[in-house]
Amino acid sequence: MKPSHAAWILTALFAVAVSASVYRIPIQVSDSVEILEAVDKTPSIAAAFTQGLYASRTMLRPMRQTVTKGLLDAAHALGDRYNLVFRGFHAATAAVLIGLFTLVARPRSWADAAALAFALLVLTGLHTFTGMVREAYPINHFLLVAIYCLMVFALAQARPSTWLRAPRRFDAAQGRPQRVEGRAKSRGAAGLAVDVAACACFAIASLTLESGLVVATVAFAAYAAGLRGISRGALVAIAALTVGYVILRVGGLHMIGNAVGERQTGFGTAMLSTTDLRVGFGGRPWVLYAYTILSSALTVPLSQPIAGQWTAVGALKAGDFQQLFYLNDICTSLVATALAVWYMSTRGANGRRRWRDPIPLTSLAVLAGSAALSYAYAKSEIMSAAGVFYALVVFLAVAELARRLAAGTSESLRLPVLVIVLCISSAWAFRAVGLEYRLQRGAFDARSEWVLRMPPYHDPPVPETDARLTLRLRDEALYRGRTNPYLLWPRFGRLWGEN
């Protein structure tokens, strides 16, 4: 078996594991029923797009309505099987993300395949990944943005000129046409297709979610690091699309950005309500913005703070440090981050520091870009694309470390090295398996919402007279039995609870 085959088999296993658990989560009530009912009343996909343009004063996300309408049409065509279509779509996109991760990583040697096994644990074990797969919105836009980021990076890695057939000339000696030496210089139609795909990814991502703008960062960083799959002309087009986005948002739709107090966010060890935020930071919003940007940038490499809140410190201060996952999450993240920093500080074969290589540089750019876009409130999901690229850097670091350790470890140190490596990768495996627990718990919570957030226990998400889908959605959710986390061994909550 080739290393790349082994890597893809492992990727498939991770993809099946995650997507199966994602599929088991029913469509949730909050942030879902309203949009489903509203979009279902639009006559066409174009009308859904238009509705999305005017749905909010602060959020420009018309692709959310557009894709939702497309999926609703598919669900109607299949006999109103909403869970099948929406949850199937979410499960499929989760699998696509994991597949793209391996595609971008390009494992070729056995060291790469081993590093990929480790990196998949980092990818799925990070808290920024959980948000992409746990929240059962009609479409999980955070997951889609991470996919667009990886797609654009994969396009940047492409070498469209090599896809073209080298020109042939008739060779009189051979009596038949022969390929001319060397590759075709022109990017040709393949290059154009790559450029168009990159621009389309950016346009769709930016109209899916504000943090979709980070896709532009991926394209520019990859180019700056030397990848030429996306041409300079396409970068100019992406820049023009960015300007167009701003004009549409500010000039055309008169939208405003998020201000202090529109959503709760963490500060220090506390989660501040919108009122607390207005009182505390209304007169000096820059303090909150600076803190939120910094805490968002730290949450990927340190796994703390969570949504701006230093939850582990809060738990320690409250004397509640029994929850093992805090310790495991922070320790495993510190080790992975140390590996990533070490790798980026080393020099590659070309003599330059590796932080300037495509994946590390793009990772830093996505981290900075995503943190900046989350200035008004911190949310782990906004940092999910940064988490994906962080895992890619860890992949490179582990592969490099494996090669160096194999070549340069003295005989007396070999056994201790093996034990330490096994302990670290086991700790990450333990953390990654926790995703399964969190997803099962997510399924239980989403199913429970269909009782607790519905009449007579709660106001309906939409007035009953306007609800065409709600009853069917409720039945689909309730009649799919799910694991009750409270019936499991109680310590699971401590091992893999919410951090």
Place this chain on the structure above:
Amino acid sequence: MDSVRFGKLLLAAIALPGVVAGVMTGLSGMSAFVADRPLILAPVPGSVAEAAGNRDVADVVVMSATTDMNRAELARIPLRLHAPAMLTPLEAAVVSERAYMITLVRDRGARLDAATLRRLRCIAQSRKDRGTIAYLAQLDSSSLLCEGVPIPY
């Protein structure tokens, strides 16, 4: 250990936990897709009392359509009880320490007469859960005497 063997063992040490996790969760995922039942953290069949005791509002709603909501059944409530106990859904709801669960179980057909209410208040009292004590006190605010009232666990 020679360097070739060390190199192989090193790669195994890096990859093995990931491979084990991938195979384990991947097979569980296949089972979930094929049989609607994951191998890891699989749902366990339970009674309506067990659902009420473990905050499973959805299962209470689904099961109540075909179950006697006043019958005591053996219920496991790991978060609250060390051992399974024979509980009615209402008793289990009090043990869950969630007032909304008591409301739900009543709405789904459980009878709450004076003797039952007294027993529930005594269970809540023994658990010292302020939420359910206050909820049940709204239904009967008379002084409570729990002598002779059996606590079913």
